[in-house]
Amino acid sequence: MGWFGAEGYTVGRAVAQHGVAAVYAIAFVVVLRQFRPLLGERGLLPVPRFVERVPWRRSPSLFQWRYSDRLLVGVGWAGLVVALALVVGLPQQGPPWAPMVAFLVLWALYLSVVNVGQVFYGFGWESLLLEAGFLVAFLGSDEVAPPLPVLVLLWWLVLRLELGAGLIKWRGDPAWRDLTALYYHHETQPMPGPASRLFHLLPRPLHRVEVAANHVAQLVVPFFLLVPGTVASTAAGVLVVTQLWLVLSGNFAWLNWLTIVLACAAIDDRAWGVLLGIDVAPASGTGPPWFVVLVLAASALCVVLSWWPARNLVSRRQLMNASFNVWHLVNAYGAFGSITRQRTEVVVEGTLDRDPAQATWREYELHGKPGDVRRLPRQFAPYHLRLDWGMWFLGLGSSAQLGWFVPFLGRLLEADAPTLRLLRVDPFDGAPPRWVRAHLYRYRFARPDERRATGQRWVREDRGLMIDAVDAARLRRVR
Template sequence: MEWFVAPEYWLGRLVFQRGLAAIYLIAFLAAANQFRALIGETGLTPVPAYLRAVPFRRAPSVFHLHYTDRFFAAVAWSGVALSAAVLAGLADLVPLWSSMLLWGALWVSYLSIVNVGQVWYGFGWESLLCEAGFLTIFLGNAQTTPPVLVLWMLRWLLFRLEFGAGLIKLRGDSCWRNLTCLYYHHETQPMPGPLSWYFHRLPKPLHRVEVAANHFAQLVVPFGLFAPQPYAGVAAVVVIVTQLWLILSGNFSWLNWLAVVLATSVVDWPAMFGPAPPRFPSAPPLWYDALVVAITALVIALSYWPVRNMLSRRQRMNASFNPFHLVNTYGAFGSIGRARYEVVIQGTDDPEIKPDTEWKDYGFKGKPSDPSRRPPQVAPYHLRLDWLMWFAGLSPMYAEPWFIPLVVKLLENDRATLRLLRSNPFPHSPPTFVRARLYRYSFTGRRERRETHAWWDRALIREYLPPVQLKPTP
């Protein structure tokens, strides 16, 4: 069945699979490094309590069978090791069935983490990685000619990612329609990067050009992904270029990098650079063909819900319609904040609070805290606490149910929690009181930046949490 295979996409598959393995590695590494403080047995939102409240059918996970922090660490670090092995080429050195098992193990492991991750894993790129990882199980390896149907399913995923994001903007905030959203976005985005100050200071006409180009890239270009070559490849290159622009302007975990990796599977690399496809076996195994057809039928059936969502005037962003995070709907920044609000957590070791009490700031690794610190480059790594702190600044509603437990951990100088922070102003003994205050942050102007070397101005808005202390033990 010549229509079933596309040997010219062997290099696109290779680039895509190695890129996905690299993203898996980063995702598992972030999980291994952060889980104890966030969702561990004594974390801010413990997994054991979640498992008691949520049945397996709603959140399929190996942790329903058994959970300890040690077991979670074993799953996460095994994911790191397996991702590294696949990145190094292991999946291409083993038989097809073994390669599928390797990719399947990665998918099951990460899905298991996402499904118990609660609010810390409620981001669109988690579902995106789960969906892309599932499809990759059936993409074959170096011993198999790339299957056309799976390549089309990857294009369908990239289309939903881009077009869904474009629609949510067009239907959402009016600043997307009048081309002014980027007057604010580079400053108010969840986690600015090293170049965000410079992007924010671009002339306003260029910001309008940015928005118009974004609309073209997300609302028009995605249809080109389904066109014949070389037009599909050109559309994919446009997606790659726009995603690289977003990578330069801010930190969005691995969202943009995964979009780039997906787009590489669309490009006809041999036509562009000339390497001939290798010799593949005469035909894939029949059982493999049958699996590919079955998975294609499944994706078609599950596509009803995201298509209905995209056509709806009440379009949802980043929603999964099944507990396996397959064939999801995507979208981002349907509304744009005009001002940046940051929750600053402070502590003191004074025994009593007085007018002259000295309060010291806790420093975060990624989110703005110290006004003199340049926004760091974090992506594609994901700092989950920093992202949730940005949401907490938008509304105290987003601080449930983890913020008060976070304050308690700081009052205890909890080691796992402090590892999530950049600086602890009380390294030798816990603070006696902790409070939180809401500040408005704004990028400094050019002149102020030259004179003070500060990246941010901040102004106190109000008290977010009054000073609290641990209840004295009797």
């Protein structure tokens, strides 16, 4: 079976396995730090209530059997330890079944988290991580050559990821078609990074060039991934460069980094040798018969499941970031099919005063969202700030976020310590406020002259109240 082993993709396999494992490690750190205040027993959207109304067949998860915060911590630490073992390459040094079992454990544990994570885990890169983890499980260990069917499925994954993102833009907002999308995007994206304002202030003709280049990178280049050798290696290099550009311009959790890792699986050893200035020793051998059978069975399953995302790509009613099965295998992807023209922020405020009408209000601040108009945005990706992302959707008017936002206000009134740890600034240093409210502000980046005159990086305009002052008693009546 000389066709089965792709001996010229040893480095690509290593990058894919170690890189995907590193992203899993970050994901499980997020689970350990954020899941309990958001979704735990006393979370904003408690998992026990979710599993009472959603059966296992619609959302398979270990937590359908039983949920407790202690079990969640066990799952988080187990996932982190296994992921770190794969990052340093311990299972890869053994027989082919060792990394297979390790990655499938990661996939099963993280699937259990995602399937009960509700809106806090409703992101396309959750499905991307699950699909990637499942596929790299069948890449084998250092004892065997990378299986060609699995490599092809990884290339197909990157093609779907990029093409889906390109098509949803082209079919969606006209700003992508008339090349004006980046007049707005760097300013209105969910979580700007430290360089986002500089990107926004670039000349508008350059923004149009950026959009045109993005269309080429997403609508044309991915097809060349299916031509192994120099062509695919070059195409993968183009995708890596464009993803690094996105890393510099904003915070999109691990989406860009995971895309880079997966694209590297299309770069052959000869290209890696030129890039790194080394001689790459190829792995050889197809492995034991059971390994070949399992790889072919998993590959056949993914080929069958590809029908739904392939049909979605050619559909005029293309779905963005959709899973066609509860296992999150072979999904549809996409990003920013529409562009927000103005940035509306929900700023939560509290006061210790008795009379809210005469009160001095002080602001809570999140880590990744604009608050203090002088503060430089930070780079958090590939770490995922789930509360911050939820607040961005809330600012867009998403009613799906109200289910957790009202309980969030209640936690602030209680000065709940786990909830406060999700914030950058608690203006009351752990003391409970008497009243809280939600204020709306319109934010935009300061022009260079405004920055020089005021020292501000943002300019904001008061847009009124989203939720007027509530205390604990009034909030209980609302709920």
